[in-house]
Amino acid sequence: MTRQTLRKLALAVGVLALAAIFFGLGLHRYLTLEYIKSSQQTFQTLYASHTAAVLAAYFFGYIAMVALNLPGALVASLAGAALLGFWPALLVVSFASSIGATLACLLARYLFRDVVRNRFSHLLDRxxxxxxxxxxxxxxxxxxxxxxxxxxxxxxxxxxxxxLVTFYWVSQLGMLPGTVVYLNAGAQLGQLESLSGILSPGILASFALLGIFPLATKKIMGMVKKKQTDA
Structure with a gap:
């Protein structure tokens, strides 16, 4: 077994170990809207007292979650907007998601590209x-x-x-519109005080955006592709 193979094996074991710790400690149970809503007051008190530390923990935790492909990124985004506010969450999530995605891309490239390309080169060539x-x-x-x-x-x-540089900046720009839509929904949910508040104009508009955004994006990109083909 070569030294490079041993390094890849050690890295893969490390990634699996971190994922096992995540699930073993039951951290995924905290990534539910019910738990976050019930802890909102406590968290906001902590955030007011230790703002920089909370933002840093959220930032690096989000990067790790995305880089290791752990579940809960969507809930973490909604929770961040609900607990931190829209603008702080947008700054953190926008950069953390792009950095985490780039690390995930790098891990896949280092660990799997040679093996997968040898077996499925015709697909990757496309x-x-x-x-x-x-x-x-x-x-x-x-x-x-x-x-x-x-x-x-x-x-x-x-x-x-x-x-990777191209992957990062394109991801940073390309994910921004969707991030804005989801964080806006999270910020509205953070203001929800009772079930009757679910019918407020702000929350209804946010849910409408969540539904319309994928359809509008698909339509717009189809028009752009058609224009490029015609040209």
Whole structure:
């Protein structure tokens, strides 16, 4: 067994160990809207007293969650907006999600690209061709369509030849509209005091955006693609 293989094996074991600790400690049980809502007052008191520490913990925790493909990123986004407020959550989630996605891409590239490319080179060649023809717009389109799983994009792009710098800045821009929509919904839920408040205009508008955004994005990207083809 070569030294590089041993390093890859050690890294894979480390990733699996961190995931096992996450589930073993039951941390996933805290990533529910019910728990977050019940702890809102306590958390906001802590946030007021230790703002920088809370933001740092949320930032690095979010990066780890995305980089290791752990469940709960969506709930963590909604919770961040509900507990921190829209603008602080937007700043943290926007950068943390892009950095975490880039780390996930890097892990997939280092651990799996050679093996997968040897077995499925014909499929990856098609993706590489799409990237070569459309450049960063290829990834940008994928990032704007919520129907494509977030973690799948990170893993698949890790198997391609796209530069990590390009992957990062395109992800930063491409995920921003969706992040704004979800955080807006989270901020509205954070203001909910009773079940009757679910009918407030702000919350209803946020839920409407959650439903309309994927459809509108798909329609717009289809129009852009058609215009490019016609040109």
């Amino acid at each position: 993706v590489d061709k799409g990237i070569a023809e459309e450049g960063a717009f290829y990834l940008f389109t994928m990032r704007l369509i919520p129907a494509i799983p977030f973690f799948a994009i990170n893993l698949v792009m890790g198997l391609t030849k796209m530069r």
